[in-house]
Amino acid sequence: MTARSARRTTAPHTRLAAVGAIAVAGSLLLAGCGDQTKKGSDSSSASTSSAPLASKLPASIRSAGVVKVGSDIAYAPVEFKDNSGNVVGLDPDLAAAMGKQLGVKFQFENGTFDGLLTGLRSNRYDIAMSAMTDNKNRQNGVDPDTGKKVGEGVDFVDYLTAGVSIYTRKGQTENIASWADLCGKKLAVERGTVSEDLAKSESKKCTGGKKITIEPFDDDQQSQTRLRSGGADAASSDFPVAAYAVKTSGGGKDFQLVGEQVEAAPYGIAVAKSNTQLRDALQAAMDAVIKSGEYQKILTKWGAEDGAVKSSVINGGK
Known part of the structure; x- marks a missing residue:
């Protein structure tokens, strides 16, 4: 795979459009569209009992009221800490919006990017959400350097496209x-x-x-x-x-x-292959956020609207 054969974005103006949108992202950092603070990044406004999609969650997560999220929180504007130490960004905002649909908190826990899938396999996290590209190697647990299987793969709930x-x-x-x-x-x-x-x-x-x-x-x-x-x-x-x-x-x-x-390629939320109920609940929640219009507002806020998808799919990466 070389740069010459790599798939490019579909429109030549995409880069300029996104940069223009990002220009206003900083000024909107603490305003509107579900900004994440130390409190806000771990909570949603809906209770589990009243949330429209709560019944789709595994009983253990409904009972705990929390989805533990492994994330490399140093990747602005997707996820990072603001000057007050609050977790903010595209992913935390989308997670909070899903939390309203599911009636649970999405609790972001910091980790190095290359250790997130290991943390997922060891049950340290319920999911990994960290601008992670959905591709076949990660789906199948294959080392891209050697082509050998190094662990159990994961399923992805896709929610954005980025190059x-x-x-x-x-x-x-x-x-x-x-x-x-x-x-x-x-x-x-x-x-x-x-x-x-x-x-x-x-x-x-x-x-x-x-x-x-x-x-x-x-x-x-x-x-x-x-x-x-x-x-x-x-x-x-x-x-x-x-x-x-x-x-x-x-x-x-x-x-x-x-x-x-x-x-x-698509960004995806990584979920253990054995946890299909959680995977499907997340897909339903993301679709609900997309259809509500909140998804587009969040992407526009963080300058990522050119990567918008019309619906969430599972394992759409190649």
């Missing part, structure tokens, strides 16, 4: 305009992400001994810090995250996007 982007220090693009231009360059990424997988795949196509030097970090903030300090030539992350970093870091003076986003 992958590259960004550099502002005014210092190092002639990078595509993934093919990264050969011989240093790239900062978050460990365990599609960006890392894509960089490894692209590096194999480099010629003349000029491979991509890939520097993986535990979270995206560390990756951004590495680029900002000059320790890498470029960084890559999901487009909503890259665009938000470009807009907000250093007041918009630190970074710039280069090239187009590629590999558009």
Whole structure:
């Protein structure tokens, strides 16, 4: 899979439209559409008994009143902590909206991205919701590097579509305009992400001994810090995250996007394959949020409306 063969987003204006929407996201951070605070991120306004979809949940979760969510809470604007330490972002807002339908709290618990599925398998979390791309490797529990099965796969409840982007220090693009231009360059990424997988795949196509030097970090903030300090030539992350970093870091003076986003694919909520009742309840709740119009409001708030889906599907990733 190279940048040349990667699937691009359907419209050339998508990137500019999303950046424009992200421009207002910061000012709306604490206003409207179910903002998440330490209290708000763990609660919904509906009781389990009165919520319209409560009966779809497993009895154990109805009784507990809580869905434990594994998440890498350092991936703005999808999930992050604001200046007061409150968990905010696209995923917490969508989770709160689902909570109203199901009558339970969605309790976000921080973890490194590459450890979230392990935490799910060990029952530390009920679900993982963290801008996680739904793909066949994760569905089947296959290591993308070796092609070998390394654990039980998961099911995904899909809720958004997003691609992958590259960004550099502002005014210092190092002639990078595509993934093919990264050969011989240093790239900062978050460990365990599609960006890392894509960089490894692209590096194999480099010629003349000029491979991509890939520097993986535990979270995206560390990756951004590495680029900002000059320790890498470029960084890559999901487009909503890259665009938000470009807009907000250093007041918009630190970074710039280069090239187009590629590999558009669905974000999914990961659920253990054995927990089909919870999976189906989440899908029903997400569909209800979409149909109510609250979904579109949340996506617009966080500059992600170009990734909207018309309905939630299970395991739609390829």
